[in-house]
Amino acid sequence: MDKRVIKASGCLVLATDTGRILMQQRGVEANHPRTWCFFGGKSYKGERPIQTLKRELEEEIGMIPDMEKIIPVHQYTSGDKKFVYNTFVVLVQEEFLPVLNNESDGYAWIKVNNWPRPLHPGVKNQLFNKEFIKKVQTVIESNVSGILN
Numbered sequence: 001m002d003k004r005v006i007k008a009s010g011c012l013v014l015a016t017d018t019g020r021i022l023m024q025q026r027g028v029e030a031n032h033p034r035t036w037c038f039f040g041g042k043s044y045k046g047e048r049p050i051q052t053l054k055r056e057l058e059e060e061i062g063m064i065p066d067m068e069k070i071i072p073v074h075q076y077t078s079g080d081k082k083f084v085y086n087t088f089v090v091l092v093q094e095e096f097l098p099v100l101n102n103e104s105d106g107y108a109w110i111k112v113n114n115w116p117r118p119l120h121p122g123v124k125n126q127l128f129n130k131e132f133i134k135k136v137q138t139v140i141e142s143n144v145s146g147i148l149n
Helices: 049-061 120-126 130-143
Strands: 006-015 021-026 039-042 067-077 085-093 104-112
Touching: 006 049, 006 130, 021 039, 039 049, 049 067, 049 085, 067 120, 067 130, 085 130, 120 130
Parallel strands: 006 085
Antiparallel strands: 006 021, 006 039, 021 104, 067 085
16 A cells, blocks of 8 residues: 555444433534544554554543444545545443543543434544445444444
8 A cells, every 4th residue: 555545443332221312513623614523634654454443532522431342333545545534433341431532622421323414524424324334233233232223
């Protein structure tokens, strides 16, 4: 791959006790300020996608949550092949209170398909992609016990 490729990882943190997903509201100084997105960010040179994910979670929510599973659900590559974004679902047993850094203005635990607005454009593309949502729903149905809908 070209050295000028920007790689990034992000995730939907899914609490298996509630079936809700943790989302981030971007800070005012970020690209697409005050939009809602997944926690995550750009990779450092030589980092694998899951390493990036864990580092970004620790930076953005103050810790690496006690993860039951990390499930890859999507990889987006831009048309010019210069940007690659890996999306994961991270399963945690229960909702928690993140300690946000300066990259965030807020967070919310939300139900699938009850997305906050405005959404970050890249996240919006994923969340309104039927195949992506079908994968996320499958993960939820396989890992959340009887509380959905």
